[in-house]
Amino acid sequence: MKRILLSGAMILAAISGNAQKYEFQTVTDISCTPVVSQGQTGTCWSFSSTSFLEAEIIRTSGKKIDLSEMYNVRHTYPKKAWNYIMRQGNAQFGEGGLNHDVINSALDFGIVPQSAYSGLSNGQTSYNHSKMVQELETLVKANAKKPEADWQQKVAAILDANMGKDVTEFVYEGKTYTPKSFLAMTGLKLNDYVTVTSFTHRPFYSTFILDIPDNFAYGSFYNIPLDEFVKVVDDALAKGYTVALDADVSEKTFSGQTGVAVIPENDADAKAILTEIKPEKNVTQEFRQREFENFNTTDDHLMHIVGKLKDQKGNIYYKVKNSWGSNTANGGFIYMSLPYLKLKAISVMVNKDAIDGALRKKLEIN
Structure with missing residues (x-):
């Protein structure tokens, strides 16, 4: 009987030993601005990309500048409306967007601090854009077949009423700026940012327009094999660069x-895996592609990778800044495993200088 009881105790000990709670250790932690909330809006694309630009300013100048996410949103909606109406309703119109939409907005209209435009x-x-989005959708759908002469002014009026009037000049730290001169002051080089993905339906080491609903701007992506895609992220973090991320977050x-x-x-x-270390899937290029094509992986949410961690078993995780506020676990950061990144990352935006020289040459990135 003693021997049997001892064996049972040993089994219980083994089971409890295998059920290890996560213990994370920092590998890389790159300075970024605090976590903020996008509220009840679908503007994660601007929060992700704006946080990325804030980190770039920190990296190059050491300055922590709180940039306005909603200034980018304010200037992107008219582009979405134009795209929808000029395509006579045969296009996507909604709250979503991608990293390059913020870059395009900044190139056209500059950037401003949060203090100059809160939205x-x-x-x-x-933030709550439910009423505004309903008003915009009603307007663009009504104009998709026979546009009124003043539809663009009506779009601007809805944005002004719900987000505040556009800003053309403001004072920051005692100096007067326009959005373009403020952009110049930050030292950001917007043409240095490239977006990278990994799918087999188009040739590797080429560019293509990724067919996802929120790519209303028809942005072009560099396509590379999955292992090199992960290496782009790892190389950037190792060199002190952060990474903007587009991913699927619909998984339980x-x-x-x-x-x-x-x-x-x-x-x-x-x-159990939400609190305990458990085996994860071996994610292959083929599995990633299959999950994308059957819509198990979709373009859901954009975030910002600012570091790496490992658990007590040596498994790697990425420290991902989210935009759901800081009153969540890890102060609003998500620790994303390597398998999750490989399967669910749609794309990443990085500074081209963070990419390995051989890959840059192969992709013809100057």
């Missing part, structure tokens, strides 16, 4: 509550 109006203290194992994003090898582990 809040009518006494708001948090992407959790703001526990602060992890993981891909369990066994579906039965889907709940």
Whole structure:
């Protein structure tokens, strides 16, 4: 009997030993601005990309500047409306966007600090675009077949009423700027940013327009094999560059509550893996492609990679700054496993200088 009890105790000890709670250790941690909330809006694309630009300013100048996310949104909606109406309704119109939309907005209209344009109006203290989006959708759909002469002015009026009037001049730290001169002051080189992806339906080491609904601007992506895609992220972080991320967060194992994003090898582990180390899937290029083509991987949410961690077993995770506020696990950061990144990352935007020289040459990035 003693021997049997001892064996049972040993089994229980082994089980509890295998069920290890996550213990994370920092590998790389790059300075970034604090986590903020996008509120009840679909503007993660601007929060992700703006945070990325803020980190670039920190990297190059040491200055921490709180840039306005909503200034980019304010100048992107008219482009979306134009695209939808001029294509007579045969296009996407919604809140979503991609990293290059912020770069395009900044190139055209400059950037401003949060203090110059908050995007809040009518006494708001948090973002809620539900009413504004409904008004814009009603307007563009009504003009998709027979546009009124003043539809663009009506779009601007809706944006002004819900977000505040556009800003053309402002004072920051005692100096007067325009959005373009403020951009120049930051030293950002917007043409240095490139977007990279990894899919097999188009040739590797070429560029193509990725067919996802939010790519209303028909942005071009560099296409590379999956292992090189991961290397782009790792190389950037190792060199002190952060990475803007477009990913699928619809998985039950992407959790703001526990602060992890993981891909369990066994579906039965889907709940336990949120708090305990469990085996994860071996993600291949073929599996990634299949999940993209069957819509199990979709363009859901954009975030900002600012570091790397590892658990006590040596598994690698990426420190991802989210835009759901800081009152969640890890202060609003998600620890995303390598398998999750390989399977669910649609694309990343990086500074071209962070990319390995041989790959840059192969992609003909000057």
